[in-house]
Amino acid sequence: DVVKFAFLMTEFEADVIRATASPSNTVVSKMPACEIQYSPQLCQEILLVNEVRTMNIQQPVPSCILLQISDELDAAESEAILFLCRDNSSKTNVRDLLEDINDYSSPIPFGLAEVLYVIKRFDLLKKYLHTSKATVENLLKSRSSIPFSYRSLMVGISEQLEESDLESLIFLLKDHMRSGGKLKNKTFLTLVTELEKMNLIHPGKLDLLEQSFQNIRRIDLKNKIIKFKQQQTAPPPRYTNAFGVPRSNQRVLHVPVRPGKAIHFHKDSLPVQETGGFDQQTEAERYVVRKETMGFCLIIDCVGNDASLLENTFKSLRFTVRTDRYCNVEHLESILKDVANMEQHKNHDIFVCIIISRGTSNSIFCIDSCSLGFSLDRIKHIFTGKSCPDLLGKPKLFFVQNYIAQEDEDLDKMIEADGPTSACAHSPKIPVEADIFWSHCKVAERYLHQSPSLPSLYFTYLSQLLNDVEKRKQMHLLDIHTELNRIICHRQEGCNIYQQHTLTKKLFFYPC
Known part of the structure; x- marks a missing residue:
């Protein structure tokens, strides 16, 4: 009955009830010829119902x-x-x-x-x-x-x-x-x-x-x-948001306002965008990335220095992470095929494969001391859309840290490439298929001996860039990689990063 009565009092102000919530107060309602005596308990019940009635639907519903x-x-x-x-x-x-x-x-x-x-x-x-x-x-x-x-x-x-x-x-x-x-x-x-x-x-x-x-x-x-x-x-309209909140995170807001009442926002409750506009990315411009199931990351560390750092980085990005350490060439092929056949890929938006190993420019040795190695070309072909249908149309990213074993190999002749059409005689060819990104860092094995227990600079700075929320919001993958390349060139002599890609959209490590 209290609930029904409170709903009938449509025009009755909640602040009037608050002001009169005591046994001695008598309140005359706006209902004609009706004088009502309120008890504190009744007032509290009416206040509760009134809050439900006038609630902002941006707040949780009871x-x-x-x-x-x-x-x-x-x-x-x-x-x-x-x-x-x-x-x-x-x-x-x-x-x-x-x-x-x-x-x-x-x-x-x-x-x-x-x-x-x-x-x-x-x-x-x-x-x-x-x-x-x-x-x-x-x-x-x-x-x-x-x-x-x-x-x-x-x-x-x-x-x-x-x-x-x-x-x-x-x-x-x-x-x-x-x-x-x-x-x-x-x-x-x-x-x-x-x-x-x-x-x-x-x-x-x-x-x-x-x-x-x-x-x-x-x-x-x-x-x-x-x-x-x-x-x-159609071209998206230029949009300026007074609160600096991306459209994709806004929900419909309805606040019932009575005449003479104003809506007030706390100055610290929302960030304020003082200048500039917000360009809404369209589906045609960027890959779909969801917060809940961003991607799957496979880490194969045959050296032992980078796996923990990379695990923490990609788990913080809401990736499902699998890590394999110290595998031989035969086991590597088994791991790659097992991962390629996982049905789990259909639930993820990005696939990442990270490999750290000794090897040559075209292959990796894993932990084998005497081996022709495992061809880097084979790794990419295992995860093409044709071989793995659940990855079709999704970005497939490969990051390889390769410690070149042959000291007599001329690392200075290794060419750094910045686009899908660049070629290098010492580097594996990217499969002719869309949505692949290949980043291959080559450094002489002697650098590994100089710091045997430290993570590589390549993955240290990649992790730093990916852990920076503002950079992830504003920079897509190619911009992040360009920044990584700039840092490495200034920090480590003799380190060459080879990049190729056939990405068809911008990839942000941030939900769209």
Whole structure:
């Protein structure tokens, strides 16, 4: 009854209640001809309800409201919410997922308002978040989140597909799926998820879906795909954010304000961007990197000085790290093939392979004393998209610290290259495939003997650059590598870094 009564008092000011929260006070409400005696307990109850009513939806919603929202969702709506958050969460229970969305420390970059808007539960927006469809719609227009826009598009299409259309789509696309068209749940979103796992569709790759809608004569849905693609290739507007917060991290904010009231921000609560603008990177310009599952890093240290440093660096970047120490050539090949065949790659956005060993310009010896070595070319070919389909379209990075064993080899003739077309007679050739980055640091073995227990300068400074959050935000991989090369050239004589790449986008070690 207290709750119902408090909701009836729509215009009653909470500060008036606070001022009168004592047994002796009598408060005349704005309801006609109604004098009410308030006890402290009643006032506290009303204050609690009033805070829920007028809460900023950027703040966590009480668990009781989350429970009520989840209870009002049907199976299709629950599936849509799980699909919307697939890039940021692996949760399969919608109630658990709503808790994550409600937790602003989670990697999910949008809130309950956006989710309820996309699944068209405008009644829940009004009932529980006390905001309107128009309010959320207007605020969403200022956002530029391609993954969220893409998933919202797929949810919208699923609502417009007839059952016969879905049957036709599954029949058309069954040869593209591992399951042969046998879906666990026969829904459009399940179909899209299966195609995503095969890397057949993603926000920048929708031709297959567009052609399929053409084939089943759903031109209206084909046009939606075309419109989305055009929007993503359009030049992004220059954006100045008064709070200096990236758009991808902003959530819809609605604050109910009564007449005569003002909104105040603490001066220390948000960073202020005083000058300049913010250029929103588009999907076409940078690789997709998620905070939760940034990448997989394989470290093979046959010298023993760098593994611990590199483990700490990549774990801090939220990489899954595997480290193998002191392996021979035969074991190395087994390790590489095992890692290449892991299904885990489909859950990660970046693959990193790091090798530290003695060797020649074209091969590594591992711990073998008498060996022809393991060809560096073979390492790269094991992880091409053709050999490892789960890495297709994803950046594959190789960092090699090679201590050249032959003292008579002329290191000064080693050429440093800065692009995908550079060549060097002493360096392995990069496979003719996109999305590969190769960095090969060559130094004479005598430098290893001079500091037998210290990490290499190459990986020491690479780790320093990657651990710098501001540099990771502002500098993509090629810029970081250029900075690394500059530092090494000034710090270690006789050290040569050879670089090649076929990257097609900018790679930032920071979630987009």
